[in-house]
Amino acid sequence: MYSLSTLKRYEPYVDDCAEILKARLREAASGVKPGSWGSALDIGHWMQCYAFDVIGNITYSQRFGVLDAGEDSNGILRALDQTLLYGSIVGVYSWLHPIVYQIAQYFSGSGLSR
Numbered sequence: 001m002y003s004l005s006t007l008k009r010y011e012p013y014v015d016d017c018a019e020i021l022k023a024r025l026r027e028a029a030s031g032v033k034p035g036s037w038g039s040a041l042d043i044g045h046w047m048q049c050y051a052f053d054v055i056g057n058i059t060y061s062q063r064f065g066v067l068d069a070g071e072d073s074n075g076i077l078r079a080l081d082q083t084l085l086y087g088s089i090v091g092v093y094s095w096l097h098p099i100v101y102q103i104a105q106y107f108s109g110s111g112l113s114r
Helices: 004-028 043-060 076-092 096-105
Strands: none
Touching: 004 043, 043 076, 076 096
């Protein structure tokens, strides 16, 4: 699965997303998109967008479109952040899982709501 020949087959998918990322970063640098573009650029956000689209492109032969939008329009990144936060809390304090899970079900946006 991770042999050099297999990884080389993924290269066009990665290159495709890299070209889109370069275009988005150029837009940000030139201030083409109004509103969300300021003097500071959240490169961590853009790398996460890039990673998600690369993963989608390799896995499903279709990007998730996060790079195109430049934002988390489908809620994928937000859901991941919530899951990682929850997992880190109960991973360290496993005895909290039943308690936190029961409480979180009643809050919308927790990813656990009924």
